[in-house]
Amino acid sequence: MTRTRLTWMILCLLGLASSVPALARGTYFTLDQIQQEVFADTSLAASKALWLNAEQKQAIASVLQHPFHKARIKYWRSGERNLWVLSEIGKEKPITFAVITRAGVLERIEVMAFREVRGDEIRMPAYTAQFREQTLTTEQELANSVDGISGATYSVRSMKKVAKLALLLDRWTYAGT
């Protein structure tokens, strides 16, 4: 192999490596897309809002481990299935998740928009599969353990918080609060 060819290969590899962080960012689902995937007939999905009282905001703050200010949370419901669109800060920027719950059980979680430079491994199906059939314990923790990902610690933490939050919100929709 000539020296020139080797130099070009190294430069190409360096260029590829430098572009990897930028590839992490992206919008993977729009609201319409996720609704169409989740609900067989989107026209039957009712757009709802959960209005929160001070006690509920406190409970959410406890799950998220930071103050929570919003007065309402939007969700969509069809039958017993709820679709939640929730955002939580990863390391520096918010990650938007779609979480599907049904009667206190987490059915599916997806990353809709990822804005950090790295850590998007959490959107891989092999990883999100760990959240299927998760429930919330009385201590507001996920019933089954979830593995971490080296280099995506903050993203993993956000995903776990959002999964717990969605299950908590789901519980409130059934409690009628």
Next chain:
Amino acid sequence: MSPHLRRQIRLFLFQWHRRSGVAAALIIVLVTLTGIALNHTGLFRLDRNYPQSEWLLWPYDSALVAPEGLHLGGQWWWADGQQLHRNSEALYPCHQLLGGASTGTEYLLQCDGQWLWLDASEQLLDSLDPGLFGLTMSARLAASPEGFQVYHADQWQQLDLDMYQLVAMADAPASESLELVALPDELSPARNQSISWQRVVLDMHSGRWFGPLGPWIVDLAALVLLFLACSGFWIWYSRRR
């Protein structure tokens, strides 16, 4: 080398060792202290604090931008890099305010990262990710008593915040989102929100803070320090022999 010549050199070096040491002392003290501070940027939180003293900020006049905000509903709305403020009251996390609109009873404020929807009592009703609607963070906004409008796909559309959808409009809105303008002096929290202590200390360390000649003076001080090390060694070594 003869003992006489060695003594002469030692005397010469000794005299200049003292003189140059005194001459460079001030700069060496400055470079030493700033160097230690830079080595512990995190500990001293130099990257998170911003000096406000006029005399410290004199080299950065052109880089400092006057704080800007929106005058909506008779109130000033602005962000300080961390929080959204209404007049002097800090309300919710907001890194940077890009724009906003008011219906008279509700506000939609475009923060970098999310849009904040507030009611008349400044309660945060919801935060929206404009990307979910296919909108950019700084999309053109307008407001009327009926609600908020957004310019998308070459036309104005009604932003339905209950159904989370865009609805086509027949007419363009009467007024668009306001431009950011300079905050009044009484609300300007701090003149400097961009030049951190880390930058100031680094510029002092390199000499850039002192103007165009500064780096050359620091370079000279570094050469003097080198001379001090060499002359000190020579004085010690020649006496030892």
